[in-house]
Amino acid sequence: MNPETTNSETTRRIPWVAVALSFLSAGVGHIYCGRIFKGLLLYFAWFVIPLAVSIGALFQASLGTLIGLILVPSVVVTILYFYAASDAFSIAKASEPSYRLKDYNRPAIYWLLILVEIVYPVGLTIGAREYVFEAFYLPAKSMAPSFLPGDRVLVNKLASRKEFPERGDVIVFRNPQPTGGRVFIKRVIGVAGDRLLINGDIVEVNGKQLERERVPTESLDAVRYQIAGDVYHESQSGTRYQVMYGARNSGENTPESREVVVPPRSVFVMGDNRNLSRDSRHFGAIHVGDMLGYVDYIFWPAESWSRFGVYRD
């Protein structure tokens, strides 16, 4: 059936009906007004979000990727949604009272499009969250000063399917304990086969003590209100990150001295807030199968927007 064919019936296009249809589903208001091509373009605009996000997950984490492929498409689609309603209103208002009905000007078609439009973007979003990127809100201080309570981070799940974590990576994994949160975020300190010696504040990996350098307080401006301890730059395997040693949590029972060999297909993880973290020192190494992904971005920082962007140590 040719969509542009018309039947003999004529009727006026009602502006508020065009707006209501557009609000229910972007593009349907245009289809109601006889602008099927523009309507379909607006209708399928939602595909852009998961498509762009999936492409973004394949690239190396960068500010351009975060803004251009993850944040901007979501904002553009939201703007298009409201533009569609406004444009449909203008088209309906400017239309002739003797608008000749097209073959697709049928209530059943509108309802079908609306039903599909409400379901398919939700499905696409669930799919993207399950397999590409998942956002997490951090409620705890265990990763301060790298991550603060209130940070929202994006975890790349695609990378975890093809790469094995390395020392210094920040990963999200399922909580191996029956109590506590559903997932944890920690830093990889040792990988399979590594021999670790943890003695108080000193961490040795394969017989080599991790290098530390005190961070001057004035350089912590953006996060200093959440800092309660001495902050150091710690380096290993070419990765440099900040760790903090503050007052110990009285409820925690962190072993003072411990020597472990990381089992195969496992990683040993620790929180950057070393004295306020439940990690592999308490529950042992984490099997890589329990890993959900790598933290790529802080897309909604807690304290200062200077921390927005790619997570860097």
Place this chain on the structure above:
Amino acid sequence: MTDERDYEAWLERRRTIGPPSGFANHVMASVRQSQTAHKISLVVRLALWVERSRVTRYLACSTALLIGSTPFIFLAYFAQLIVF
């Protein structure tokens, strides 16, 4: 009484003529069409009722916005910007 005889003769002739072929189908199609027309008129009547006042028009558009924004609410939830 000529008229009455003519009338009786006309009636007799009419009785011998059957209905046109497809007459029953034509009647049933008309009934179906009138039922459909009745359904559409309900939608139209509802639209006309909404159109009567500005408040009902705003209410209809707001309800549409609420339903249509469901995917955006899900997106915000997945981005952890809102919590249920």
